[in-house]
Amino acid sequence: MSTRRFRADDRALDVLYDRLSVTDLQPLWELTGLLTPEPVVGAVPYRWPGEELRALGEASGELVPVERGGDRRVLACCNPGLDGAPYAVPTLWAAVQYLRAGEVAPAHRHTPAALRFVTQGQGVWTLVDGDPVHMSKGDLVLTPSWTFHEHHNPSSEAMTWMDVLDLPIVAALGAVFFEDGPTDVASTATAAQSTSESWYGGGPGLVPVAGPSAPGTRSPLLAYRWADTDRALAAQLQASGRGVAVIRFADPVRGGDVMPTLRCEMHRVESGRRTDRTRQTGGRVACVLHGTGSVAIGGETFDVGPGDILAIPSWSAWDVRAETELDLFSTSDAPVLEALGLMRRDTVAVPGPVAVP
Amino acid sequence: MSTRRFRADDRALDVLYDRLSVTDLQPLWELTGLLTPEPVVGAVPYRWPGEELRALGEASGELVPVERGGDRRVLACCNPGLDGAPYAVPTLWAAVQYLRAGEVAPAHRHTPAALRFVTQGQGVWTLVDGDPVHMSKGDLVLTPSWTFHEHHNPSSEAMTWMDVLDLPIVAALGAVFFEDGPTDVASTATAAQSTSESWYGGGPGLVPVAGPSAPGTRSPLLAYRWADTDRALAAQLQASGRGVAVIRFADPVRGGDVMPTLRCEMHRVESGRRTDRTRQTGGRVACVLHGTGSVAIGGETFDVGPGDILAIPSWSAWDVRAETELDLFSTSDAPVLEALGLMRRDTVAVPGPVAVP
Amino acid sequence: MSTRRFRADDRALDVLYDRLSVTDLQPLWELTGLLTPEPVVGAVPYRWPGEELRALGEASGELVPVERGGDRRVLACCNPGLDGAPYAVPTLWAAVQYLRAGEVAPAHRHTPAALRFVTQGQGVWTLVDGDPVHMSKGDLVLTPSWTFHEHHNPSSEAMTWMDVLDLPIVAALGAVFFEDGPTDVASTATAAQSTSESWYGGGPGLVPVAGPSAPGTRSPLLAYRWADTDRALAAQLQASGRGVAVIRFADPVRGGDVMPTLRCEMHRVESGRRTDRTRQTGGRVACVLHGTGSVAIGGETFDVGPGDILAIPSWSAWDVRAETELDLFSTSDAPVLEALGLMRRDTVAVPGPVAVP
């Protein structure tokens, strides 16, 4: 408040401002930028290149033991617009995790919810409250709020994947709790199929009458397999004839999103097609699984390929153009915006030929 | 009221009773059986034998053209306790439908919701609002309230299946509407996969972001395929180790039941095992898909085999014993009872060795 | 099935029909009236005159002790279209209850839910699970499913009110349970305000943070007082300027209807005005509290006055014309129809000058 906006040149005002300051009050009329016509966010449209993410994961793997800090070898995507905060967008943590052959990352749990999206390879097991979930390219694996989770890699190859957490939201709400697992040693259990999938992964619309219970706020199904997702996308493409298919990952029992803070989707764009250009409130992180093309976000356009991670800030319009058939995983805080009545969406005109003939 | 319960021998009472009668009133103190300690229902535990149902379907097929009455060749299961009403239990219509090679049953729609459960064969197509849904053994096919539906059999074999409708409920509520389709001729369209399944049948927990809309009260997925159900039952059996698996058919988008009046389940009991003996309010119809064994309902025990239809009245305890591995489809009015706060359930002790070791 | 609809004159058909009969099957093609273009209900539009109801209550009071059958002195409205069934419409029991000065009706409970609407007088206490609720003209008092209830009249005047129960619905679903209270003697407790109202009746939109719990299916507020209802109707009339006001009685904590099977409303029509002519699926019972006028139901028009009870069958259009300002209590099974996706409503044109200028 060194430079006043309100320029009344009298001594009484100085006195008032001093009293306000002493009382821990600020006059609204000196504050700016609080209520803006449209959302103003620090985060910028951004791309982290997949090739570099893999290379840096590997380099970290050689130099840094997994047990360092948090018992995870994780590289956090830091949006350059966020003044060094380790977040991809203001509401989402995104990172790559790298686990070498034979390594383990022991159990802990925290109220921030996490998801793992596998961009390449296979062979790591994530145990969620003790249930061994295999991870393979294209799979989405959930470690919901306050579930113990640990990773181990009994395979002979290193593996990398993307983590996304709602950490900034939970932190902003003053609701972060953390707890280490009962032992320092990760379980190295494996199983042909996770218990979660045996109960809840039977097929579309098939749910157990008396399965193991999960909190009403999240999906009891912990893994969504690429083979299913791929088949669903192909069927939808054929049914719609629109050149674009979008699948939402859902709680098979109660419908709705997989976790109360994170919406997960897979987008497939046929070679030569383009999605509608849309924007919505809230932040989004996307990750290319297959294919090449470009993603336009706000005023920027990024060429993209496998493994690239993208930051799409609130209210930035974006679209995807596929050079070759392109599969894009997307996760956003949309359930939060919707629950609070704050979701706005619109479609923005794009110059040039449209995707749908 | 010819025989009074209340025996006051005076003339004034006669006068009162006459006045009541003239005014269309009845004295509560002369009424009995209105409020009973436990549910009293006319329906009795019952079994319609599959072999006879098939034989009678076939015989009807030879003698009666499909276009007779309702344009359907349908034999309704009439519970002997219901004084000739054509209902399996007081709240559910159950029937077998029979369609010969080359036959068609043209489109109509009605507010009562229907489901089709296929007990044998394949080759018939049910079109639901124009969407061709193939029917094959073990499949569950929905024709929800007020959807146009028509059947055609382009195959060279006759086919039979079980229909269940919530007709008695809808009739009791004064809510039956009916409308013939736009033409007298059934469409003979077929498709490799129904549009409904292309959009909504992708896999467990996979739903389209912008699929064709359906009323919020029912599943947009119209067919549940035996291959999926079978796999889900097998996985659950293995996960539970209890010798019994029960799958509920669910709305993949909103969770909950497939239709607001009908809960659908598939029960699998391993050879030599027995289910818990339970009872609940509301009526249930079950149908054996595979296997042999016995079903005890109330005080009766029925030997059962493929194609048998069973009536399980409200509050009758029942259990299933499998001689060979037994798959039993079940449908009930449970969503109605639950929505109205009237569901009661309990487990009843059974003499003899229990299912779970 | 003595007279066949399907007239194929061969012996084989006789044989088939015999076999069907033996197997407890009926051919759909011989059944009529199952699926009708519009709802067909036995119940007819009907009026029970308030004056006669009071007179007959009084006459019963003199001749019949309260402890006869069901421990209640109740006269049930029997719709003449329902073949002697003691129901006002197919889904609702409606009756007048009469309690003399000093009389008591001891506690019992049942799964059918009941409401009491007081058409005249005051001075009776209904205890709901032991909580004493005073009853006075214009009040709506709930005795939800499975709550113990008892009545006592410590005043020096007899009192009469209307009972409505969802008994036919609960019976049709095979869900009637009944239990006598712990003693044969009714409690004669009274209180300045019921506990229910002390916790939940504070004002519009005011609910306790830690009140005594009630099942999630029904309102914890057990009495809706005429003074409040009257004030709300007057305010709405003024705000709308439409000459008609309609209030719904709601669960103050969860919104929605007071009980899962019964919607309760109060309609006020200004002198000289008329309501829209509407119809909807499901049955309705109405009761005049104040005023005179006429109610047209289907093809009939009834002159009405205080205490009259009206039966409005499913899909019968109805409207109210007020000679003097008219207050009409209405209760219907609308929550059931809505929960099951079976509600249809429309507005029907009326000849003559409309209510809203």
Place this chain on the structure above:
Amino acid sequence: MSTRRFRADDRALDVLYDRLSVTDLQPLWELTGLLTPEPVVGAVPYRWPGEELRALGEASGELVPVERGGDRRVLACCNPGLDGAPYAVPTLWAAVQYLRAGEVAPAHRHTPAALRFVTQGQGVWTLVDGDPVHMSKGDLVLTPSWTFHEHHNPSSEAMTWMDVLDLPIVAALGAVFFEDGPTDVASTATAAQSTSESWYGGGPGLVPVAGPSAPGTRSPLLAYRWADTDRALAAQLQASGRGVAVIRFADPVRGGDVMPTLRCEMHRVESGRRTDRTRQTGGRVACVLHGTGSVAIGGETFDVGPGDILAIPSWSAWDVRAETELDLFSTSDAPVLEALGLMRRDTVAVPGPVAVP
């Protein structure tokens, strides 16, 4: 990252860290404080004294015209733990607003939702989407997300009240939109009762069947009057006999909270009594309406009196002790925490004699 946590002394690590920095990545193993055993929040327990708030409002009124910045004369409570951010707790804006006799504050709207709680005086009208709502001591007035609101003071006295907004939440989600009203001039309309209250304020559990619609996310009732609140608290105190009463302000139509981000309550503590000591995730702002006593928050205890505003940070245990009967308005982000599955609550032991004998 100037000071590394991971002290491997080799050059390769420097190279890696440089590459990470260039790629906008941060290694998790160098980050601290992200996942803490319990919530760590900057905000501290705090009290803004009512007397000083009033005095500073008055002083501002003399020196600063209302039309300065945001067209509101508002003093924002700045929690000293938040590095100068103008928020009372990390998720809530709290402020005092001061409007002199004859002043007006013209219409605008914004997605952050606001509430006004009146700590003294009367005579100002807030128009919400044009509906004039009078404000008087003890009233709670809502201006939900994206409703136009304006204030005018036709009385002869200045008036002050507390504003609370969910601004920090909406800003963190990138969802702030703002729009000026159609004109620069505030309407000076008044009315004996707001339209909102005429439709929705009739009484406990009384809602219009066809009232003006409001978005499904918030209450259509815009004002909760002190007379009602006071009566509800008194009734609850008597019913509970516990010396403490807590009322939640609710949406009268759908139940639930008045707005999707803000829970509002009124607490009354009898003279000499103390509340339980509890803590929960999420922030809370409280404001004393009547009475004196003390409020313990975390490790601090504040003597309190009328008009005091208190900041209760996430997971800080708090309790209230009343010297004289104390009425405390409380608002929190609890609906957000609950919607996201992040609410934790517990009760903490307090030394000394307890409230409930």
